[in-house]
Amino acid sequence: MDLTFSEAELAFRDELRSWLADHHPGEMPHGDEDEQYAFRRDWQRTLYDGGWAAVHWPSRYGGRDATLTQSAIYFEELGRARAPLAANVLGLLLAGPTIMAWGTEEQQDRYLTPILSAEEIWCQGFSEPEAGSDLASLKTKAVRDGDEWVVTGQKVWTSGAQHSKWCMLVARTDQDVPKHKGLSYFLMDMEQAEIQVRPLVQITGEAEFNELFIEEARIPHENLLGGEGNGWKVALTTLMNERAGLGFFLQVRMRNVLDDLVTAAVQNGRIDDPVVADRLGDLHLRTENLRLLAYRGLSTIERYGQPGPEGSLTKWLWSETNQLLAQTAADVVGADALVAGTPWAYELLRSRGNSIEGGTTEILKNIVAERVLRLPRAA
Amino acid sequence: MNFDFSEDQHEIKRTAHDLLAKRSPLERVRAAAESRTYDDGLWTELVELGWPGIAIDEQHGGGGLGVVELCTLLEEGGHALAGSPFLATALCGLVLQAAGDDGQRAAWLPRLASGEVTGTVGTADALVPDADGAALLLLADADGIRLLERYEATVEPVDAIDPTRRYARVSAPAGAGSPLPGDVEAALDRARVAVAAELVGVSARALEMTVAYVQDRKQFGVPVGSFQAVQHRCAQMLLHTESARAATYFAAWAADADPERLAEGAALAKAAASDGVRETTASAIQAHGGIGFTWEADVHWFYKRAQLGAAYLGGGGAMRARLARLAARRVEAVV
Numbered sequence: 044m045d046l047t048f049s050e051a052e053l054a055f056r057d058e059l060r061s062w063l064a065d066h067h068p069g070e071m072p073h074g075d076e077d078e079q080y081a082f083r084r085d086w087q088r089t090l091y092d093g094g095w096a097a098v099h100w101p102s103r104y105g106g107r108d109a110t111l112t113q114s115a116i117y118f119e120e121l122g123r124a125r126a127p128l129a130a131n132v133l134g135l136l137l138a139g140p141t142i143m144a145w146g147t148e149e150q151q152d153r154y155l156t157p158i159l160s161a162e163e164i165w166c167q168g169f170s171e172p173e174a175g176s177d178l179a180s181l182k183t184k185a186v187r188d189g190d191e192w193v194v195t196g197q198k199v200w201t202s203g204a205q206h207s208k209w210c211m212l213v214a215r216t217d218q219d220v221p222k223h224k225g226l227s228y229f230l231m232d233m234e235q236a237e238i239q240v241r242p243l244v245q246i247t248g249e250a251e252f253n254e255l256f257i258e259e260a261r262i263p264h265e266n267l268l269g270g271e272g273n274g275w276k277v278a279l280t281t282l283m284n285e286r287a288g289l290g291f292f293l294q295v296r297m298r299n300v301l302d303d304l305v306t307a308a309v310q311n312g313r314i315d316d317p318v319v320a321d322r323l324g325d326l327h328l329r330t331e332n333l334r335l336l337a338y339r340g341l342s343t344i345e346r347y348g349q350p351g352p353e354g355s356l357t358k359w360l361w362s363e364t365n366q367l368l369a370q371t372a373a374d375v376v377g378a379d380a381l382v383a384g385t386p387w388a389y390e391l392l393r394s395r396g397n398s399i400e401g402g403t404t405e406i407l408k409n410i411v412a413e414r415v416l417r418l419p420r421a422a
Numbered sequence: 423m424n425f426d427f428s429e430d431q432h433e434i435k436r437t438a439h440d441l442l443a444k445r446s447p448l449e450r451v452r453a454a455a456e457s458r459t460y461d462d463g464l465w466t467e468l469v470e471l472g473w474p475g476i477a478i479d480e481q482h483g484g485g486g487l488g489v490v491e492l493c494t495l496l497e498e499g500g501h502a503l504a505g506s507p508f509l510a511t512a513l514c515g516l517v518l519q520a521a522g523d524d525g526q527r528a529a530w531l532p533r534l535a536s537g538e539v540t541g542t543v544g545t546a547d548a549l550v551p552d553a554d555g556a557a558l559l560l561l562a563d564a565d566g567i568r569l570l571e572r573y574e575a576t577v578e579p580v581d582a583i584d585p586t587r588r589y590a591r592v593s594a595p596a597g598a599g600s601p602l603p604g605d606v607e608a609a610l611d612r613a614r615v616a617v618a619a620e621l622v623g624v625s626a627r628a629l630e631m632t633v634a635y636v637q638d639r640k641q642f643g644v645p646v647g648s649f650q651a652v653q654h655r656c657a658q659m660l661l662h663t664e665s666a667r668a669a670t671y672f673a674a675w676a677a678d679a680d681p682e683r684l685a686e687g688a689a690l691a692k693a694a695a696s697d698g699v700r701e702t703t704a705s706a707i708q709a710h711g712g713i714g715f716t717w718e719a720d721v722h723w724f725y726k727r728a729q730l731g732a733a734y735l736g737g738g739g740a741m742r743a744r745l746a747r748l749a750a751r752r753v754e755a756v757v
Contacts, residue, residue: 339667
């Protein structure tokens with residue numbers, strides 16, 4: 044066991060730190076979503092120009108061949124510097140690696156660089172109104188018509204669709220086989236009239252997600268990824284990359300928020316209240332546990348080639364802790380935490396989504412029970 | 423960066439696991455607990471293998487390994503719920519080595535390492551494990567830690583709810599014994615990490631037993647482990663266990679390699695393990711249903727060991743208060 048960084052890891056960290064010190068974009072504008080999005084897109088271009096957009100990608104695609112630990116360091120350092128996330132986070136983390144794993148050489152040449160440079164933004168068309176956690180039961184249909192596929196259906200919770208040029212679309216291409224086997228994975232051009240994007244306003248008042256209404260949209264056959272009928276397997280590649288490394292960014296971000304909360308408690312004297320201190324101590328424990336579990340997960344992957352139980356636990360622990368943190372802030376900061384438009388108020392509302400997005404806590408517990416503990420499948 | 427055991431450390435843990443599975447199955451734990459005795463043969467064997475001295479410096483006759491290696495043994499000890507003075511003696515060695523002076527170390531560490539004598543660590547107002555048979559007692563109070571020989575202390579055996587281990591109250595007249603001159607809190611933190619390691623093993627075993635039981639036990643024609651409420655309880659047990667394990671391994675590593683982070687690490691480990699193991703062992707009883715509440719089922723031994731271990735050298739509440747102070751100090755340093 045050795046929790047110190049190696050020379051190479053330290054060199055990587057220091058290079059990134061000094062680059063960040065020179066290129067930090069400053070504070071993200073408050074309020075206006077479009078401004079924030081433009082800010083993050085500019086930031087990604089800066090990252091791209093510096094060669095820092097996707098360190099975990101192979102260098103032949105513009106990455107840095109970063110190891111898992113370097114990738115963790117990358118996200119931790121961005122979080123520590125309080126830098127924003129790149130605009131095309133779904134492209135960088137999900138679409139890119141999926142295209143690298145399943146795409147033809149032509150597809151890789153065509154799509155990867157514009158992902159990196161934020162020239163083409165990606166969204167993920169998996170969920171449907173009747174197929175959230177039960178992804179295999181999705182109904183959006185794609186029918187072959189010569190060199191094209193004709194797609195009809197509805198998608199929901201599509202983050203960033205309003206900015207996206209491309210969509211990772213999973214659709215049913217065969218009705219007559221068991222539900223997992225009749226799916227295919229497409230790279231769908233969002234710029235066609237047959238696709239309507241309708242924003243879903245959230246409890247925060249902002250609209251990160253959208254509904255997609257697709258009425259006979261066209262996808263050329265060459266945009267099929269991984270072959271007809273392989274959609275389930277390709278989608279699993281995407282899902283396995285979900286949060287790869289991003290967890291470290293979120294953990295550091297949470298630690299920053301906790302530091303802000305402890306600062307507030309020290310300044311207003313609430314830190315002397317034993318109940319407040321107990322809750323802040325618990326939050327300190329939880330945030331550190333999250334980091335330690337994530338690092339344990341990295342070492343497990345390095346040793347065994349696949350994640351251990353830690354991986355299934357960190358998202359669950361993160362969402363629970365983030366909600367607890369925001370709720371504690373409402374007690375410690377007081378009424379000021381409830382004023383609309385303040386960061387605390389935003390966290391209080393936004394954090395409710397944490398235990399739903401990217402797999403509900405209930406589904407995560409099922410996964411832990413059935414796949415990690417090997418309990419019999421629920422009736 | 424490698425947050426995993428080295429090959430040697432894995433091997434130590436595997437060997438300990440296999441040995442205790444053979445030498446201390448739950449029938450023997452039960453027999454010893456019911457007769458309030460220890461299996462002396464097991465202790466002799468552990469001594470021959472060098473367990474009591476594993477983390478004691480070679481110059482004092484120990485194995486010269488670290489807190490990480492000691493923790494692998496203690497975790498397996500908790501997993502097997504083995505009854506012996508191993509934990510108490512190992513803690514005594516850790517604290518003495520960290521905070522004793524040269525004379526104190528030279529006089530006692532070789533005897534602890536060789537198993538010639540046993541020792542313990544405790545506080546004056548709490549139950550102290552294995553104090554009655556110990557030749558050396560390290561007693562902590564507000565003024566620091568005193569080193570007491572058995573004859574200098576008053577030891578009153580107490581029937582604690584955990585009969586897999588022997589407990590006593592310890593007191594000594596003012597001025598008795600000799601004070602340890604070193605950093606008392608840092609020394610106790612090493613002991614806390616070691617206790618946390620045992621609790622991780624207790625927690626892991628409680629989960630294992632529960633998973634095996636709910637796979638087997640049927641109600642309404644299906645295994646109860648297929649019910650979501652039971653599954654979610656088991657998932658929560660895993661989260662508690664893995665959180666305690668990650669924090670404990672981090673703290674053990676800090677004790678050996680990065681003492682500046684030991685105070686935080688020990689508080690994280692003891693808080694996570696103390697609270698986690700109380701939850702997991704209570705959940706184990708619940709998931710076993712009525713059987714779990716009977717003397718005949720073995721899960722209650724784990725619940726009992728968990729309760730005493732959770733309280734020993736500071737429980738979750740005290741550790742969270744420390745963490746809050748550390749967090750406050752961190753932000754004040756920045757402001």
